[in-house]
Amino acid sequence: MISDVLAEAKEKMQKALEAAKDDFGTVRTGRANPALFQRVLVDYYGTPTPLAQLASMVNQEARTLLITPYDKSALKDIERAIVGASNLGASVGNDGNVIRATLPELNEERRREFVKIVRDKAEQARVSLRNIRRKAKDDLDNLKEVGDDEIARAEKELEAATKQHVDAIDDALKRKEAELLEV
Template identity: 50%
Template sequence: MSDDIASILKDAEKKMAKSVEVTKEEFTSIRTGRANAAMFQGITVEYYGAPTPLNQLASLQFPEARTVIVTPYDKTATAAVETALRESDLGVNPTNNGDNLRIVLPALTEERRKEYVKLARTKAEDGRVSVRGTRGNAKKALEKLVKDKLVGEDEGVRSEKDLDALTKKYVEQVDQALAAKETELETI
């Protein structure tokens, strides 16, 4: 196998692995019955006129499975943090205790669980599309090598089979992550 083919396949594999990783990260932002720090990842707070990520303004503690205590580092930011949490897509209503905010996550209804499963499936499909897009780009590069007569046709066909095997491997990883997330969402 020529160095060009090896580098194309290696690059494609790296990009496919990154696509799977991003998809798994997306799954962590989908709420399940348990509280976790990833749920608060995308929340920004208007702090002195600048949008600031919540994790830079406050600490998060999880004393119970569905309870979160948010303690702002700067007490003057408590109202802004409370507003950001209320307006987030988490559907929570924090209780202000003066020093910190207490959030009790409501139990997920059957309808809400189904919505989250649909969301997970959408994110998984985005991951699969990304993996297939990487495959398409790598396939074009391999076809160009054959067309420019830098490698033989047999070697080109063999390398495309290797590329298809890689694609299958990473699409299966996305599917496995989706199955795990669906199980997690459907478990009460």
């Protein structure tokens, strides 16, 4: 029973870590990257649909992304969604078949804003880990037929797993900050 609770908590912590790393990938550095546009939702026939399901995205140049819709009738909706994506700041143009999204040059102030965004995402991930730890600790405390020593050992293991995952988030944050501030 204790091993089930710990295994579930560690699995959820790993998923939270992966989600944080994915979130970090959506904050741009110096190049246009299709991952930047993964979270863009397009209003496609009244349904919010991820851009990746509606179009292929290819790096045309360092700061330009070529977006080719599978359905040409969705061209205007895709363009509107990219322009509305607040943190991208991309200038968008289309020629009737494809959309070219050009990302602006990063200045020092914009880089600092991105660092703040990444730090906020890291803090959200840490909160998520702490919530997972709290639930697992409550589950351990609710086990009736287990001794106090075993629960204490399990709580120490839970704390170690939490610390390991928080450290991994901090390491990913440091790498992303260095990447963002690199000129």
